Amino acid sequence: MSGIIDILTGLIIIVGAVFTLVAAMGILRFPDLYSRSHAASKAGTLGSGLLLAALALHSGELGVVTRAFAAFLFLLLTAPIAAHLLVRAAYYVGHKPWEGTQIDDLAGKYKDDGRNLRCDSHD
């Protein structure tokens, strides 16, 4: 039984590390901030979550499992919030999307009065 858990843990660790590497490659290779943000917040969260799950599976103690689950939940909650805040700030300040971008739904919607964000109309 312990052997099966060891093998399973090893496989999950490998998969999680590969997901993290894929996210890192996405950060390096994607053309602009907005697509890079996708790679970081999706694949990166999954990679770290899988590694934490492997730790929980390997330990088998209730305290460690609970803490690993709490860490994973925290990561799952905060990664999209952080990515959204960062990308919204970058868009508002005026960082251009990649020129191959097809649709920019927010084009011309943000009014700049220096302090607050505002969408003027919902059509």
Add this chain to the structure above:
Amino acid sequence: MTTQDFLVLCSLIALGVLVVAFLVISVRIIIGPTLPDRVLALDMLVATGIGFIAVVAVKTGYFLFLDIAIALGLVGFLATVAFARFILKRDRPPEADANLIDIEHEAHPPRDTDSKSKPTVRVRAGGGAS
């Protein structure tokens, strides 16, 4: 080869892969053309660090490392939020103008008290048109 050896081997391979991921993200931090790119890469670096700590905890058996991972995640989130606020609040650097677009206004007028009244007029005009 026992299953314990297999686990240790997998941990070593995963640590190697994670080190490569660290290096790749570091390249983005160094070359990253704008500040938000670097902040995003730092956020990813923290997430990779959490995974790295988890693998080290599996390999060594010291499960107390998990508390460090939780604290690191908290600090990383707060740092990203603070950087996002900073990017939002700061003025535009002139050397980054090649990467910037004019959203609505022309030639970045200085943010004085006079410009406060203009957007309300613009918003009203937009609302009337729709």
